[in-house]
Amino acid sequence: MYFGLAAMKKESVAVVIITNGPGELSTWVRPVVDNLNQINDSLKENKQYDLSIRLVLVPCPNATGKEFEVANSWKKFELVTKAKTFWNLLIWPSAFAHWPKKGIVIFLGGDQFWSILLAKRLGYINITYAEWISRWPKWTNIIAAMNGKVKKLLPKRYRYKCTIIGDLMADIKFDREISLKNQEKKYIALLPGSKKAKLSVGIPFFLEMADHIAEKNNDIDFIIPIAPTTNKNEYLFFQSDKNPIANYYSSKIKTIQNLRNSIFDHVIETAKNTKIYLINRHPCYELLKECDLAITTVGANTAELAAVALPMIVVLPTQHLNVMNSWDGIFGIIGKIPFINKLITLLIRNWTLNTKKFFSWPNIKARKLIVPERIGDISPKQIAKEAELLINNRENLQNIKDNLLKQRGGRGAVQKLSYIIFDSIKKIS
Secondary structure (H helix, E strand, O other), X not given: OHHHHHHXXXXXXXXXXXXXXXXXXXXXXXXXXXXXXXXXXXXXXHOOEEEEEEEEEOOOOOOOOOHHHHHHXXXXXXXXXXXXXXXXXXXXXXXXXXXXXEEXXXXXXXXXXXXXXXXXXXXXXXXXXXXXXXXXXXXXOEEEEOOXXXXXXXXXXXXXXXXXXXXXHHHOOOOOOOOOOOOOOEEEEEEOOOOXXXXXXXXXXXXXXXXXXXXXXXXXXXXXXXXXXXXXXXXXXXXXXXXXXXXXXXXXXXXXXXXXXXXXXXXXXXXXXXXXXXXXXXXXXXXXXXXXXXXEEOOOHHHHHHHOOOOEEEEEEHHHOOOHHHOOHHHHHHOOOHHHHHHHHHHHHHHHHHHOOOOOHHHHHXXXXXXXXXXXXXXXXXXXXXXXXXXXXXXXHHHHHHHHHHOOOOOOHHHHHHXXXXXXXXXXX
């Protein structure tokens, strides 16, 4: 009897998901894992294997550092590894866990090359979800593409590997539905940045801009989704005299109050009595999709706004580029040297700003201007006037929304990707 039971023991198959930041974790990884578990449970005893779902976080400048805690709290993975341990995992995987002989590595965020490296190291097959482009088709076993553009960009000899599945973000199931819509109010989402370099400029700039808009528009409310890397206290700091850039702008925060029994967590009231509502939850796509317009800095947030088809104005005030000691990485280190600081600023002004055609993700990917970008020596009053014109022009807003939707893929991608994964498991088990 003992030997009979041993022979009947199911083989373990690893499904290893590679990802990086909070947006990918919430909008790509979670729905895919939920669907995998749902299908796996429905198979019950009809399967020849045990599924071991694991999550590997990879190094990424856009990560918040909280991804490990968030993923662990879901209790959906047999193993979660931190981004800082990725290279150790690659060199010595057995130090982290036992790895089944058969498995799949799935790219759902980060650098596609990391998933290929890990797949080769473990001897697993690789599936890459390509939102815009598949960068390493030669070494990728299966490419799951968001739309036909991804497939067309592939060399012809690799297109047989590609299946168009649609847009994972189109299948987002919100934890709760929020309705902001009424006939009396319009809503503008403000995204001044998440890192100190951007917040030092963004907070005083966006506060003054909100004051200008509110001065003539009682029917507009403002919302700020607070990035997970910051908090309300930093809003107080960066609008104060402790931030030298704040002296260039007129607006100040009078109070920040906590809210109860509200979809918002706090409310800012400026010295000019403009109210701006803050929300701590991230991501808060269910709220953003209800807004009429967003005004945002450059960065990954423009991709997230595009995913919910929210019209946006992208701003980059270049008059403060010389504040390099707030920047991240090597620029922040050498930027503390006055001469180097000025040299880098000059290079950025004369090279990047003059040669780079687009700065926001939807425009970069579309290779044309579908959302307005305002880059240069711009003022809060200028952006406020443009925002007023745009938010009151429903036709223009709808055109931007339609163009953003055209860049995305269709629905049903989560289920299609799950089927590809299970089909691959059958072939290797």
